[in-house]
Amino acid sequence: MPTTIDTSFLATMPANVAVQFFDRVTASPESEAFRFPRGEAWESVTWKQAGDKVEALAAGLIALGVQPEQRVGIASGTRYEWILADLAIMCAAGATTTVYPTTNAEDTTYILGDSESQVVFAEDDEQVAKLTAHRAELPHVSKVVTFDGKPDGDWVISLDDLAELGDKLLAEQPDVVRTTSAAIAPDQLATLIYTSGTTGRPKGVRLRHSSWVYEGEAIRAQGILSESDLEFRWLPMAHSFGKVLMSTQMACGFAAAIDGRVDKIVDNLGVVKPTFMGAAPRIFEKAYGRIVTMQAAEGGAKEKIFNNAFKVGLQVEKLKLEGKSVPLPLKLQHGLFDKLVFSKVRERFGGNVRFFISGSAALNRDIAEWFGAAGITVLEGYGLTETSAGSFVNHPDANKFGTVGPVFPGSEVKLGDNDEVMIKGPGVMDGYHNLPEETAKTLTADGWLHTGDKGALDADGHLVITGRIKELFKTSGGKYVAPPAIESKFKAVCPYASQFMVFGEGHNYCVALITLDPDAMVGWAEENGMAGKSYTEVVQSDAVQKMVTDYVEELNSHLNRWETIKKWKVLDHDLTIESGELTPSMKVKRNVVQQNNQDVIEALYA
Template identity: 40%
Template sequence: MREYSVPMLVDVPASANCADVVFERGEQSPGTVVIKRQTGDGWTPVTAGEFRDQVAAVARGLIASGVEPGDRVALMSRTRYEWTVADYAIWAAGAVGVPVYETSSAEQVAWIVSDSGAKGVIVETEAHEATLGTALAGIDAKPSVWCLDRGALSELSAHGADVPEETLKERRHARSGRDLATIIYTSGTTGRPKGCCLSHDNLLFTARNVIAGPLDTLFQVKDPAALLFLPLAHSFARLIEIVLIESGAVLAHTPNMKNVAPDLQSFRPTFLLGVPRVFEKVYNGAEQRAAAGGGAKSRIFHAAVDAAGAWSRSEGDGGAGFGLRTRRALFDRLVYGKLRAATGGRLSHAVSGGSALGERLGHFFRGAGIEIFEGWGLTETSAPSTVNIPGANKIGTVGKPLPGVTVAVAEDGEILVKGRHVFESYWNNPAATAEAIDESGWFHTGDVGEVDEDGYVRITGRKKEIIVTAGGKNVAPGPLEDRIRAHPLVSQAMVIGDDRPFVAALITLDPEALDQWKEANDRETATLAELRTDPAIVEAVQSAVTDSNKQVSKAEEVKKFVILDTDFTEESGHLTPSLKVKRNLVARDFDKDIEALYH
């Protein structure tokens, strides 16, 4: 079994908890700007002192409302400033945060609130409050409910005005590294979500070693700042929040994904943290704008893409010849500079997680002047376990283990992980815990991959998602799906073929890209049902499938596909909140399309 370890850089004290930094920085440098809050068309700075005071006031309100140390408080909201205030206030009161996706159904909310035994729930909107009301109908012990849009933070602050400072201090210091900090319910592609228990030490150990180690360069630039737009109910975004607060980099929030582009331009971050779909959208948008500008612009864009990829693969200025350096300099003025300007002009680095980015996008963005460091991990590992690093970015891998982390590959190819970032248990589920963590302390991730001689990890698929065809061929669907999904017209792809004679795929079209295609091809009135069989659309999707097949053997190739007349979405029930395809539900709901592929 191949193992690879990286020594830890920061040993977090046993007494530390996540709320400490807010109060320490608020006392030591109260005038330092730590957050910028979106107000109207601008960004209002929030100092360390102001943030501390707001967190303390809300924490007192929770204490006055009867929240005791170790009690769970659920938080259901989009990514916004108030989430971060409430999150740290929950910790300051000695309680445990339980994030809930704001898109969750009443049934999902009922499960999380009841299973966690939440003492209180903070929701964002009146619509969320209505969902919660439905969810609580069958729950005997009703939690307290506060609504952000109806002044929850002000209400709590006023309610806790008489709670002494000493009481708050005692509450905060009562929680240490071993104590539970949060229960994050895994979105789950099958079955009910499991509550993943992460301690203060899990989160702080991960965050502080990330800051001091692999990504320290991101925090050494002038006025480091990041725009957070991923759902804070997701473990990746939650860890990012902690990293930014711990590092002192300026944090800003975007609650609406549709506003990301203008918010990037106005906030001007120095680095970005996202999922591959975000970077795919940026690339596809640029490609479609070039296509809409006519043949010359389209040719220039694709030549720029080729030059960016070649420059990146040659390892930049140190390996590129004179001709390639000249071409890249030309395209920097024509294409890359405009792309960077669209992100605010200060962005030079990004971190990608959640699923595979792919080498094509990795090389393009590095060549265009925005280097993306791909990482990997799970909720059970406090989000990241590995990440690529500045100066040693091996595109196509998910990087080396973080400081203090050990990875190994089992005999069956499964990636195993050890470290202080690994969770201790699933909430109220000892059987699932025993299944995930073996007697030697290895966490079985369920991901299949390899570790090279330099310690770089490459993920090839999910153990439970491996397809075995009727001919006995093992096929990892992930790499095939990632390459197909990279096409501008494609939204989702699900590769199938278990016990079937060949591999096939269900493919959906991207609504935004399709609207642009319809306009460019004078087909504005065409319906999705008509377009999914349009020869030009089918040919375009076939090109994506053909390109994806280049990376696998003949037996693993996608032989047939069908374009569906709908998209997979969270609302349709076919995607988890973290945008993973629920394969069993897709297979059930589109069984006729699947059968048609094989008959």
């Protein structure tokens, strides 16, 4: 990787997302743009076909009276229609307001009301019902467009109805969408993303057209991806990570297979056989845990071969990272294990993956190295909704474990007070919608964004994130503890772990709340004479308590004395998005978990 990347792309970027999209349609009309499931089969569309559909839907929005920068909501899971709706909104000069399908009716109403959304795309009858129940609180919403729900002939119309409206307008004014698109200024509002946040009410992050265009062009300039790549996209498009992948796709021209069903990820990877995928660390932790526990269940010679393979694989990776040559005997051993073990691991992910990109939370270094040993590169990146997602990413030819890579070309980074990571550049938001005081706290007068994350920069300019400043706590002995670092270590040590939350503010020792992965525990129960028993019965059994004790002791052997976990409790349920204990991007809402389990935590200190 070159130490400096040419930033001349900044002067030649498309003026806005709509132009970026239509430029891609013109450049690659017959190339595959998207594929998506229809029943058991997958359908595929070219850039030209997607462009025609987007143009009709954009014209439909213009016919409904959507004006420049007026907000249009999307309440849906990740699917092809989400992409069409988002592009149509921006090509009509509107601004997309994103709503997770798991958001409750009260918060959905708040987001759509606060954003003053004029039209809402609603995935199905369940999403439509949230709007119908609160229609009186949504005076700005003139129309609801549903993907799969039932139209009512008045307030709720179908996607085809919207396209029909657009076709009529295009018959009268063939250039209406292209003219509208060309007139969008780079600093015009493109997206309002309400951060699910781990505290308080969601805040609407205002992101410009130029921010999204920059994100895609900055990744293209780094040479990481090309037209020949194939992405599998399952991430929530309501999250900035999903949105930045769309910008990157338009800049680079690769095809994307779209299916947001999390339970289908592994099956889909086998069918789609992508060359790359973006994911949150929880996906890698689950895959790692599943493969390790399955192998342990096999036992005997197979488990021994598996463990030896990874021992050799990690040795080889270490030598390569240090720039040393691999001795011939080790190279021969590695070649054998690649055929016997690593090729099978890669096959689980489709067999064609060049790399995965991990973001939205910290990935444990041991898990990243484990994937690396199997010949699967995981590139960790970093950014916030407030920076249009991507601000840092590792490169395939200069991947440094434990770092999130160098800052994007055209952006700057510095460390502020208390080593807070601060970012400045084209991806940084305009501010929080209707919240000038919050904006002033987060953005400095000269454009630097306070991230709230503590970090360090190494000699190569790679950023290391050491934790959320607000999450650092001090024990009564005066020692600082960074919970995320300990929590990710436990997930690398214990393949059955789902969540591990460390507490200890003002106390003389640390405690932890633990949840175990329900899927992994089904397998464990079958192997340990507890098949058919409930999750709660299994995790509260003496055998599981003994197993967890062993893993906590192993974790403690890797920690400083003041960080060690003296007491812990396995909760009788896993954390979920539905319970409000996880954000839709799978981050733990620590304060919610703490409130819900205050009695349990206090008992650990009794």
